[in-house]
Amino acid sequence: MDRVSFRPPENKALRVEVANEIVRAIANGHFKPGDRLVEQHIAKEMGISRAPIREALRELEGQGIVVTVPRKGAFVSHLGQEDVEELFTLRSVVEGLAARLAATRVSGRDLAQLTRYTEEMVAAARRKDTEAFVARDLTFHELIWTRSEHKRLLKVLDGIRTLTRLFMVISKHALTTDEQLVQEAEGHKPIIEALGARDAERAEAVIRAHITQAGERVAKYLREREQKEEATS
Amino acid sequence: MDRVSFRPPENKALRVEVANEIVRAIANGHFKPGDRLVEQHIAKEMGISRAPIREALRELEGQGIVVTVPRKGAFVSHLGQEDVEELFTLRSVVEGLAARLAATRVSGRDLAQLTRYTEEMVAAARRKDTEAFVARDLTFHELIWTRSEHKRLLKVLDGIRTLTRLFMVISKHALTTDEQLVQEAEGHKPIIEALGARDAERAEAVIRAHITQAGERVAKYLREREQKEEATS
DNA sequence: TGCTGCACAATTGTCGACAGTCTTCAGTCT
DNA sequence: AGACTGAAGACTGTCGACAATTGTGCAGCA
Numbered sequence: 307m308d309r310v311s312f313r314p315p316e317n318k319a320l321r322v323e324v325a326n327e328i329v330r331a332i333a334n335g336h337f338k339p340g341d342r343l344v345e346q347h348i349a350k351e352m353g354i355s356r357a358p359i360r361e362a363l364r365e366l367e368g369q370g371i372v373v374t375v376p377r378k379g380a381f382v383s384h385l386g387q388e389d390v391e392e393l394f395t396l397r398s399v400v401e402g403l404a405a406r407l408a409a410t411r412v413s414g415r416d417l418a419q420l421t422r423y424t425e426e427m428v429a430a431a432r433r434k435d436t437e438a439f440v441a442r443d444l445t446f447h448e449l450i451w452t453r454s455e456h457k458r459l460l461k462v463l464d465g466i467r468t469l470t471r472l473f474m475v476i477s478k479h480a481l482t483t484d485e486q487l488v489q490e491a492e493g494h495k496p497i498i499e500a501l502g503a504r505d506a507e508r509a510e511a512v513i514r515a516h517i518t519q520a521g522e523r524v525a526k527y528l529r530e531r532e533q534k535e536e537a538t539s
Numbered sequence: 540m541d542r543v544s545f546r547p548p549e550n551k552a553l554r555v556e557v558a559n560e561i562v563r564a565i566a567n568g569h570f571k572p573g574d575r576l577v578e579q580h581i582a583k584e585m586g587i588s589r590a591p592i593r594e595a596l597r598e599l600e601g602q603g604i605v606v607t608v609p610r611k612g613a614f615v616s617h618l619g620q621e622d623v624e625e626l627f628t629l630r631s632v633v634e635g636l637a638a639r640l641a642a643t644r645v646s647g648r649d650l651a652q653l654t655r656y657t658e659e660m661v662a663a664a665r666r667k668d669t670e671a672f673v674a675r676d677l678t679f680h681e682l683i684w685t686r687s688e689h690k691r692l693l694k695v696l697d698g699i700r701t702l703t704r705l706f707m708v709i710s711k712h713a714l715t716t717d718e719q720l721v722q723e724a725e726g727h728k729p730i731i732e733a734l735g736a737r738d739a740e741r742a743e744a745v746i747r748a749h750i751t752q753a754g755e756r757v758a759k760y761l762r763e764r765e766q767k768e769e770a771t772s
Numbered sequence: 773t774g775c776t777g778c779a780c781a782a783t784t785g786t787c788g789a790c791a792g793t794c795t796t797c798a799g800t801c802t
Numbered sequence: 803a804g805a806c807t808g809a810a811g812a813c814t815g816t817c818g819a820c821a822a823t824t825g826t827g828c829a830g831c832a
Contacts, residue, residue, distance in 0.1 A: 319609060346813070355787045357590070361597055368601045370694055376552060377793060377814065392691040399636045403628065458625040461603055462695055577783070588817040610784060610823060801806075
């Protein structure tokens with residue numbers, strides 16, 4: 307009797323739509339770091355009331371993408387090199403835990419999937435298709451997150467997922483040569499091996515190293531970019 | 540029941556007050572796990588409108604204290620033995636990072652403070668003053684969090700601070716004898732030593748061990764309690 | 773008796789409005 | 803001219819109301 311047919315207005319909560327829209331606007335530069343996000347303006351722009359906007363902003367605040375000052379409103383966070391370092395050091399330990407737990411839970415099918423994702427990353431790198439590359443990279447990590455079967459861990463990772471993606475998009479230019487992209491993909495192989503061996507400790511160690519390394523690469527890129535910006539201003 | 544006396548133009552944002560009030564109600568058993576949190580009822584009880592309630596619930600959802608089902612509302616999370624284990628494994632790695640960073644940043648004054656807190660914990664244990672004991676325990680950990688000077692890490696820890704406290708209160712009966720309490724306090728000494736030696740790696744290792752151990756203790760207590768509850772129902 | 777369907781009640785999601793507060797800017801005084 | 807003051811404007815925090823949706827109970831029917 308389940309009629310999975312209708313969704314007349316929208317099945318999704320409006321606030322989620324709004325949050326996604328704002329993130330997209332930040333990613334493509336429509337909103338820049340430090341910009342003030344005026345509820346009324348966004349509401350008008352999207353043709354809805356302020357209530358869902360407020361809730362969306364609250365959620366983004368929880369993810370550290372915007373900061374709200376009482377009585378003043380919400381602003382786009384300044385996401386500099388320091389923030390990248392923080393995000394990646396945090397990810398290294400949290401995903402380390404995820405890998406440790408996943409090691410005893412991944413199935414053969416999961417390992418095959420992970421291998422496939424990595425191969426597709428290499429393929430995307432050869433085509434210089436950074437879009438697909440980033441997408442696969444994220445999917446790879448997300449599968450491990452899921453296999454940790456740790457609800458609270460997933461919540462934390464969910465909270466930084468948007469920001470992770472945001473940084474990947476912003477800094478996709480950090481990986482310009484095939485060489486670097488392939489190198490990034492190669493870093494996944496020790497992870498798969500450790501997981502395949504069901505070696506929890508080693509899985510945690512290698513993924514920590516992998517993420518730390520990736521973070522340093524991105525941080526270096528942003529540091530250089532920030533210096534250039536300062537030089538020109 | 541709760542004296543809902545309040546002044547209309549409170550300094551703090553009303554939603555924060557509401558969130559605290561709800562947490563308090565959960566802690567003292569007014570709301571039990573699985574209970575439905577009806578916005579209108581809470582609004583009426585507190586004499587305010589639903590808007591701040593909604594935002595507070597959204598925040599608590601972000602902290603995993605309540606879960607919201609679309610079109611159905613918010614419910615108090617079931618916080619069982621499994622959740623304790625999750626919370627503590629997560630804390631072990633996240634606080635591990637905090638300690639690692641703090642090791643290179645703590646001052647002599649900080650070390651003295653940490654030592655003092657630990658002594659006060661022992662003193663509270665001798666008085667069987669679990670209230671003060673828990674408070675000092677939390678303060679000890681929070682100082683290390685702060686010294687990590689890692690904004691995003693702090694945000695994560697902030698997100699689980701409420702739940703941590705909640706568990707401490709709920710499970711304070713897990714530590715019934717002086718012996719256990721003192722043992723808990725003793726566990727802080729290796730942490731202080733490692734921090735004092737500015738040994739980042741060791742600091743991370745010992746605090747991970749400490750938290751893991753504490754988690755197992757609480758989990759064991761809750762497991763037994765849950766079994767008892769099942770037996771009586 | 774047991775099942776089906778309808779109407780009603782309860783509750784969420786959303787909206788528009790209003791008061792209070794902070795910012796800005798023009799006008800005035802020194 | 804520069805500093806100060808006050809008023810206008812802009813925006814957030816909060817409120818009450820309404821429509822849509824889900825759950826519930828009751829009546830009708832086999």
